[in-house]
Amino acid sequence: MDAPPHVLILPFPAQGHVKPMLTLAELLCHAGLHVTFINTDHNHHNLRRSSSAPRPHRLRFASIPGVHRPNITDLFFSVMDNFKPKFRDLVVSMGGPPPTCIIADGIMAVGAVEVGEERGIPVICFRTQSACSTWTYLHLTKLIEDGEIPFSGETMDLPITSIPGLENLFRRRDLPSICRIGDLQNPIFQFFVTQTSAMTRASALILHTFQNLEAAIIAKLGAIFPTIYPIGPLHALLKAQITDHPSPSDSGSLIPQDRSCLTWLDSQPSRSVVYVSFGSLAKLTRGQFLEFLYGLVNSGKPFLWVVRSDLVLEEDRVDETPEELMVATRERGCLVDWAPQEEVLAHWAVGGFLTHSGWNSTVESILAGVPMICWPQIADQQVNSRCASELWRIGVDMKDTCDRSTVEKMVRDLMEDKREEIMKSTAEISRMARDSVEKGGSSHSALEKLIEDIKSMKFGGHVSVSDK
CATH class of the missing domain: 3.40.50.2000 (Glycogen Phosphorylase B;)
Structure with missing residues (x-):
């Protein structure tokens, strides 16, 4: 035999x-x-x-x-x-x-x-x-x-x-x-x-x-x-x-997941939360970290952010974060080391994804029908972000910029001003993804x-x- x-x-x-x-x-x-x-x-x-x-x-x-x-x-x-x-x-x-x-x-x-x-x-x-x-x-x-x-x-x-x-x-x-x-x-x-x-x-x-x-x-x-x-x-x-x-x-997953964020999501309004994750490899300077945090806070939207222990470059790490950011984050933010991303994106409270445009994240977001703000860093991510914004029309491309006003505007565009337009193509491509399997x-x-x-x-x- x-x-x-x-x-x-x-x-x-x-x-x-x-x-x-x-x-x-x-x-x-x-x-x-x-x-x-x-x-x-x-x-x-x-x-x-x-x-x-x-x-x-x-x-x-x-x-x-x-x-x-x-x-x-x-x-x-x-x-x-x-x-x-x-x-x-x-x-x-x-x-x-x-x-x-x-x-x-x-x-x-x-x-x-x-x-x-x-x-x-x-x-x-x-x-x-x-x-x-x-x-x-x-x-x-x-x-x-x-x-x-x-x-x-x-x-x-x-x-x-x-x-x-x-x-x-x-x-x-x-x-x-x-x-x-x-x-x-x-x-x-x-x-x-x-x-x-x-x-x-x-x-x-x-x-x-x-x-x-x-x-x-x-x-x-x-x-x-x-x-x-x-x-x-x-x-x-x-x-x-x-x-x-x-x-x-x-x-x-090569990194232990913190599932407590799912309980936090349960307490949020439908499609109100911006999920933020830059994957397992991307690094931020301390300045970039603060610009993102200011932009998220200023948008007024609740946010769930995956902040790995090594996300901020070691030479840029300092303990002080402005008090107003700390207060605002406690009020409407949730920070975790690593999240069960497939479940997060599928959660009814998540309305947008600020992502590094890694391909796994892109595919998972497509399947869940969650539109993206794309901030690529390495490898194929630049290609993915352009395709997401201009070819498939399922997100907006923020590559090569990182300031609080742009972050705030992109979040508002995705969650409010341009949402109807983006969600039309996002929903259609999500349906095609589900049908394919x-x-x-x-x-x-x-x-x-x-x-x-x-x-x-x-x-x-x-x-x-x-x-x-």
Whole structure:
């Protein structure tokens, strides 16, 4: 009797990548596949510590030592220097028949594809971003050839014309943050160029999006990848297929969640609260923190703000906050270290989301039908914020500005002055997202096709790896 398919899943070791890939792992296990989920030692420990969700019995964990670093720049260098040999050693040490396939993060493609080619294991890349962002990264070399990057910071509103299908959408400031690096030989810039190029050698591409949101760009990606599986929103697919899943909101969180904010939300009027979160990586100066706080307070709206212990840059941290801000925050604000974001966005009291425009946050906000104020910082966030405001019309873009009057105006626009206009498109796109995960919907069908395609591959063997 053939062994069931065995899939290795390899995320980039950061919160925004681990969460969607772990959700996919649970969906594959639910379909009868065996999955080994590969973390760094550091993230494996954090996942066990922060998440109360039970795991499927077909899901096992393995970890790679010595790759974690305390900040995102050093993490990129660590992946460049240390990952591939450690991953190869892990695959070899499993013994027995090779896994059926590897599902690798799109920015872990170099090592995954090379090890897959060496060992005869098909590789599917999972780009945990939008189709628009993926398409943009695939045109980095063309942007260089056409002289559109690098550029100075003084002419950020000049249009970008070298990305087919997006010629009339992007300005310089809307390109991924790495395009602001003046030196194109910078190792971080080259990391993304190299990883994106290697991704095209994969057998197929998984995208955390849905067909109706990005159909035109998904079609263009089809000229590069023989098969594409748009399977978002993943957390909605999980809920649709595993109706008794006990606690999906923390299933991929590397940070313990403070659920007390849900009780606070229960006491607020319907659609009155601005939820504020800049994700797991963004940093603020002390000045930026105060501008946001002043803007939120001056808007007069109740707000729930995720203020991580490391949100404010260490060198800027001071204990003194103006007394009037402290009083106003106590009156109509709630600050927590980390929140169960899916549940917060779905709460009837939340009417708007001030976000860093990370893709998971964007997809979760779309599904919940909550419009956004976008303040992007790194990676694909600049692309996402532009698409949210100008392509999908589900929010407003505040990139590259941070002063209290702008924050106040944006909050009032979202919650009052422009709300009817924004909510019309937000509600429609939210409906399309929900429809996509129902039986017969585009994402549901794409997931079924992915599962059947994996099952039709030459079966490898399942190797039990300790949960540690």
